[in-house]
Amino acid sequence: MKYVQRVGLLTSGGDAPGMNAAIRAIVLALGNDVEVIGYRHGYNGLINSESVKLEKIHVDNIIHLGGTIIKSARCKEMLEEQGVSQAVTTLIKDKIDALIVIGGDGSFTGLMAIEKQWDGLVIGLPGTIDNDLDGTDNTIGFLSAVNTAIDAIDKIRDTADAFDRVFIIELMGRHSGHIAFNVGLASGAEAILSFENTDTTQHEQVVSLLAKQIREHQVSCQNSFLICVAENLWPTGISGLKAALNQYQHIDASTCILGHIQRGARHVQPIGYWQLN
Structure with a gap:
């Protein structure tokens, strides 16, 4: 060798x-x-x-x-x-x-x-934060991205609870729902829409089921309702999902795209850090 x-x-x-x-x-x-x-x-x-x-x-x-x-x-x-x-x-x-x-x-x-x-x-x-590579359970960056998103959603939950508000939150992942699914479970989201559990060709059925879940939750809990959605899942984005809920089910929702915050880590420059020029 x-x-x-x-x-x-x-x-x-x-x-x-x-x-x-x-x-x-x-x-x-x-x-x-x-x-x-x-x-x-x-x-x-x-x-x-x-x-x-x-x-x-x-x-x-x-x-x-x-x-x-x-x-x-x-x-x-x-x-x-x-x-x-x-x-x-x-x-x-x-x-x-x-x-x-x-x-x-x-x-x-x-x-x-x-x-x-x-x-x-x-x-x-x-x-990759997407965790979409064969042959490895967790890719470098995936767990950090999940933890960052959980922290952000915990803060969204605070304001959502204050108004009993429905929030639709988009998580990164490209064409994989791993972040959305893991973050949704860990943050206690009421609904998770990912590539692995949602048939987006059945738009009306998905919106109808979400509306049913939201109404039942609001009657029983009178509290916030968080929906975690994988990016690139809904054809018209989460703004389109929000519009569909409002148009067909008369349910108002707020949206939040966490975006590239999930790629970051601690933005601290410790003593001894060298910038490569």
Whole structure:
């Protein structure tokens, strides 16, 4: 087996809390004997040869930070053979023996394309809040995203309770309902609409069932009613679901899209944090 002397590292696609922790672990584990070369802005940095040598001083106290110190991005060039070839050229020029990619399925698709043209080692670390990768129970960032969303929904519950209000809350996840389902259960939501339990081709039936649940709940509990919905599930978004409840069932609801807050972590800059310029 070829002795590994230089490792390339990049974070690709949507950021996920825990990426910095993964970067730190790699640098601390390999730093004494192996050079770790970080490529900035995902595969774009690999194609454009935009790199920085990562040392222990760069990863001091970054474990608490969200985002990624080597930045992330999506890269359309990796969908073309020319872009993959340019990435391989950079790996050969930089004398990289192994490439580690932290990202989701799109990032791994790019990694597999590189593997077909390059004889170095390739390693993929599943980093996505969507938790939609086969072969792993929990991806890097998923649990942090769930905890962030639970904290936000607990605050929404406070104001919803004050007015006995119906709230429709959209959770991220792309085309997976894992965040919506887990957050809904953990926060005690009265209804959860995810890809795994909702047939969105039956719009009227779903709206009718929700209305029935809301009315029964309001009669028995006289309290708030929270509906957790996976993003991209409802064809017209949660604003469309709100409109349908109002138009067909005369039920008023408020909406909240938690959005990219779920990708973040603690925005604290500890002493010793180094910005890679």
